[in-house]
Amino acid sequence: MHSAAPQPLDRVFAALADPTRRAILARLAAGEATVNELVAPFDLSQPAISKHLKVLEGAGLVSRGRSAQTRPVRLNAAPLERAAQWIGDYRRFWEESLDQLDAYVKVLNRKEMRHAGKRRRK
């Protein structure tokens, strides 16, 4: 049983897990848009986009205004900060492995140089 209200991070990451929703956010980074403007490029029905918007709204990533007969959607990036923080706690781990990879590459390069003379760096 897992009936407790989902944590914000759950919803943020879940929202980001869908490429359509990421694309919507990318579009909104260029400025507000109406729902129809968001429907156009996606080859999805309008209700589908409205659903995605509801998910994004539930994650706090998007908010809506009331402008005449249209309801413009705008990006709200604040929740991304918490997500970035969470991921950031692991930065040292991927940097470690990059370091290791880097070291490994260096070893390889040294070997190759010893065996085959100069080798061009990619």
Next chain:
Amino acid sequence: MHSAAPQPLDRVFAALADPTRRAILARLAAGEATVNELVAPFDLSQPAISKHLKVLEGAGLVSRGRSAQTRPVRLNAAPLERAAQWIGDYRRFWEESLDQLDAYVKVLNRKEMRHAGKRRRK
């Protein structure tokens, strides 16, 4: 129909959307663990954890060794880098809003100082 292979980011974000899986990653940040060591703290059945591990593995966030009769799980943070990059593209948006908040806070502080004298900074 959406049958194309899911992109790595999809799977990474989807994997991160579950708190149990985030907790597993947190545990692995402290070092390798066997499956049973991961089962213990979570009040979930062993198959449930194995399933979560499969999801994490599918996202490339975890890899497994073969050490005698146990199969130690270790963190592989590399995919988090791409996720961090993706989110990072939106940093300016949340910093913008933070700036606004910050400005607002400054206004408040000024008001309070005017009204109530010196105020300690957190």
Next chain:
DNA sequence: CAGCTATATTACCAAACGGTAATATAAGAG
């Protein structure tokens, strides 16, 4: 070999997801 331990796999279930078509509602325009 037999038995124990660690892990994976299977079968099953309820709930959530991602989509559609059809319909309802809201609000400006004539």
Next chain:
DNA sequence: CTCTTATATTACCGTTTGGTAATATAGCTG
């Protein structure tokens, strides 16, 4: 008031997800 446009809601469907219990497999150990 009626028409039209923009958006939301409903009803429905197949697939995926997160969990379980039961069972199978792998590999030490006696």
